[in-house]
Amino acid sequence: MIRYIGKRLLWMIPVLFGVTLLIFTLLYFANGDPARNLLGPDASEEEVQELRDEWGLDDPYLTRYGNYIKQLLVDKSLGTSYVTKQDVSQEIVSRFKVTFLLALESTAVAVLFGTVMGILAAVHQGSVLDNVSMVVALVGAAMPGFWIGLLLSILFALKLGWFPASGWGGFKESILPCLSLAIGSAGSIARQTRSAMLEVIRQDYITTAKAKGVSRIVIICSHALRNALMPIVTSAGMTLAWLIGGVVVTETVFSIPGLGMYMVSAINKRDYPAIQGSVLFIAVVFSLVMLVVDILYAYIDPRIKAKYKNS
Amino acid sequence: MESKELLLSVKELAVSYRTSEEIVRAVNGVSFSVNRKETLGLVGETGAGKTTIAKAIMSILPDPPASVDGGEILFEENDLLHMPEKEIRKIRGKKISMIFQDPMTALNPVFTVGDQIAEGIRIHENVSRKESEERAKAMLEMVGIPSSRYGEYPHQFSGGMKQRVVIAIALSCNPELLIADEPTTALDVTIQAQVLEMIGNLKEQMGTAMILITHDLGIVAEVCDNVAVVYAGEIVEMGSKEDLFDRPAHPYTNGLFAALPSLAGDQKRLKPIKGLTPNPANLPEGCKFWPRCPYATEECRQENPGLREIGPGHFSRCTRKSQEGC
Numbered sequence: 001m002i003r004y005i006g007k008r009l010l011w012m013i014p015v016l017f018g019v020t021l022l023i024f025t026l027l028y029f030a031n032g033d034p035a036r037n038l039l040g041p042d043a044s045e046e047e048v049q050e051l052r053d054e055w056g057l058d059d060p061y062l063t064r065y066g067n068y069i070k071q072l073l074v075d076k077s078l079g080t081s082y083v084t085k086q087d088v089s090q091e092i093v094s095r096f097k098v099t100f101l102l103a104l105e106s107t108a109v110a111v112l113f114g115t116v117m118g119i120l121a122a123v124h125q126g127s128v129l130d131n132v133s134m135v136v137a138l139v140g141a142a143m144p145g146f147w148i149g150l151l152l153s154i155l156f157a158l159k160l161g162w163f164p165a166s167g168w169g170g171f172k173e174s175i176l177p178c179l180s181l182a183i184g185s186a187g188s189i190a191r192q193t194r195s196a197m198l199e200v201i202r203q204d205y206i207t208t209a210k211a212k213g214v215s216r217i218v219i220i221c222s223h224a225l226r227n228a229l230m231p232i233v234t235s236a237g238m239t240l241a242w243l244i245g246g247v248v249v250t251e252t253v254f255s256i257p258g259l260g261m262y263m264v265s266a267i268n269k270r271d272y273p274a275i276q277g278s279v280l281f282i283a284v285v286f287s288l289v290m291l292v293v294d295i296l297y298a299y300i301d302p303r304i305k306a307k308y309k310n311s
Numbered sequence: 312m313e314s315k316e317l318l319l320s321v322k323e324l325a326v327s328y329r330t331s332e333e334i335v336r337a338v339n340g341v342s343f344s345v346n347r348k349e350t351l352g353l354v355g356e357t358g359a360g361k362t363t364i365a366k367a368i369m370s371i372l373p374d375p376p377a378s379v380d381g382g383e384i385l386f387e388e389n390d391l392l393h394m395p396e397k398e399i400r401k402i403r404g405k406k407i408s409m410i411f412q413d414p415m416t417a418l419n420p421v422f423t424v425g426d427q428i429a430e431g432i433r434i435h436e437n438v439s440r441k442e443s444e445e446r447a448k449a450m451l452e453m454v455g456i457p458s459s460r461y462g463e464y465p466h467q468f469s470g471g472m473k474q475r476v477v478i479a480i481a482l483s484c485n486p487e488l489l490i491a492d493e494p495t496t497a498l499d500v501t502i503q504a505q506v507l508e509m510i511g512n513l514k515e516q517m518g519t520a521m522i523l524i525t526h527d528l529g530i531v532a533e534v535c536d537n538v539a540v541v542y543a544g545e546i547v548e549m550g551s552k553e554d555l556f557d558r559p560a561h562p563y564t565n566g567l568f569a570a571l572p573s574l575a576g577d578q579k580r581l582k583p584i585k586g587l588t589p590n591p592a593n594l595p596e597g598c599k600f601w602p603r604c605p606y607a608t609e610e611c612r613q614e615n616p617g618l619r620e621i622g623p624g625h626f627s628r629c630t631r632k633s634q635e636g637c
Contacts, residue, residue: 301421
């Protein structure tokens with residue numbers, strides 16, 4: 001198991017190299033001048049050129065990439081932001097805390113509601129409950145998160161005044177953004193859970209359990225759910241990873257100072273170190289989340305654990 | 312057999328599977344009984360309704376689509392079909408238990424085999440976790456698996472070993488009736504005999520009655536006291552093993568015996584029964600066997616002959632007087 005994890009961690013190295021190369025190349029070809037952006041339209045050509053020279057923006061492609069990699073590996077630094085002159089990694093970490101909390105909270109809510117709804121729908125297949133919850137799930141999954149966010153904000157913040165409409169601080173501020181992110185994911189998790197449960201319930205070992213005299217609730221919650229957990233864990237992991245990388249719009253709607261907002265403003269200002277740094281950071285987090293999902297597989301299903309051991 | 316004590320009696324059981332397109336009549340008025348410590352063989356082709364009968368007794372038919380349309384199943388004089396689910400759960404796995412056909416899929420892949428045995432014991436025997444584990448280990452030893460393998464998972468066992476685990480689960484609470492649904496069909500021929508012998512021995516030790524579902528007449532000859540031949544959801548012939556093997560009366564039973572390859576004669580080809588089992592969604596009128604029966608008459612096409620007693624305890628669903636011309 002440890003060996004498997006080690007192997008997976010080693011595999012992350014080429015993946016992350018690929019990510020740096022990709023994002024670097026994309027930014028190399030992107031138009032827009034970070035120096036001009038920073039200095040504004042009134043600055044003279046000389047000033048702009050001076051800054052470009054300082055950042056090495058006119059060096060050839062390979063030299064620039066080489067410098068970037070050297071900076072990553074030798075200086076162990078993501079660089080300094082063009083705009084704020086702060087260390088990018090510090091900025092990312094402080095932003096990431098917000099995003100990560102929000103993503104974690106939303107995933108937890110989505111998994112909780114999604115699984116419960118999916119199980120109920122599967123157990124009462126074909127009933128009104130099944131149909132209603134699947135329609136709700138479909139609508140939830142189909143509505144864009146930011147739109148749900150706006151609606152929630154109008155109702156609960158502006159009309160009822162229960163929660164603040166924007167900002168970030170404690171638990172109370174997180175409820176509306178969390179809900180607007182969770183509803184969509186809960187819908188897709190519910191659908192996943194339902195189909196996985198329906199698949200499992202038909203298996204012979206469920207009949208065996210029934211024949212042993214196991215009660216229905218234990219069969220559903222233990223024998224069946226444990227086997228249906230794989231796709232649920234997968235979509236929970238995907239949700240978490242996706243939220244960490246992509247809550248930009250919802251963060252904007254609720255003006256939350258998270259990683260998404262940071263990235264968007266960095267992109268607008270062509271703040272290369274900040275963009276590259278956040279993308280790389282998200283790639284690392286994404287890979288780690290996927291690794292955790294794969295490790296969870298091993299704990300859910302002993303057959304997969306055996307496979308890991310043999311590989 | 313000393314004193315015969317009735318354990319289970321099934322009366323006029325009818326089960327159908329309903330889908331949106333059709334109604335499949337899987338079991339049509341089946342009656343039989345099993346005495347304590349005796350073994351009844353249910354013999355028939357694939358799709359004859361044997362497993363449905365077994366699942367009806369366990370009341371584990373998938374509902375929907377299955378529905379019991381009539382009849383009663385009396386176990387120790389209680390009707391299982393009209394018992395609340397909570398009561399039935401106390402019987403399932405404790406008094407009546409079942410060995411399933413395919414050991415490869417009958418065990419839950421994410422639990423250890425030991426826990427799967429212990430679970431049933433814990434439910435029914437009101438013992439501590441530790442004691443249930445001890446008893447599960449003893450059951451493993453009993454079916455010939457070292458108790459050190461308690462913590463292993465089903466994928467670490469071979470098919471034959473898995474079937475032993477399934478048997479251990481079924482016998483873990485000392486059931487009074489064991490339903491074995493083709494327990495050896497999915498196994499290698501070399502393992503079949505072993506597993507069968509083990510079931511026989513354990514059944515003997517525990518004094519359990521058994522319903523053995525099979526399509527293998529050889530197994531019936533070895534294990535059963537009584538035999539019921541099932542065809543298209545009906546019992547076509549029923550009697551003691553001797554009745555069936557020495558004096559088969561129904562043309563279908565005769566066909567089954569004729570289809571067995573004989574080592575004695577100089578036989579080149581198998582003699583199958585002509586035709587196929589009827590589609591249970593569209594059963595023929597009259598005797599359900601007539602389209603395949605060499606002796607079918609006009610009468611057979613119109614009226615379903617009831618079971619007639621042709622000898623003491625020997626019943627046949629055929630209008631022909633005796634085994635003329637077989």
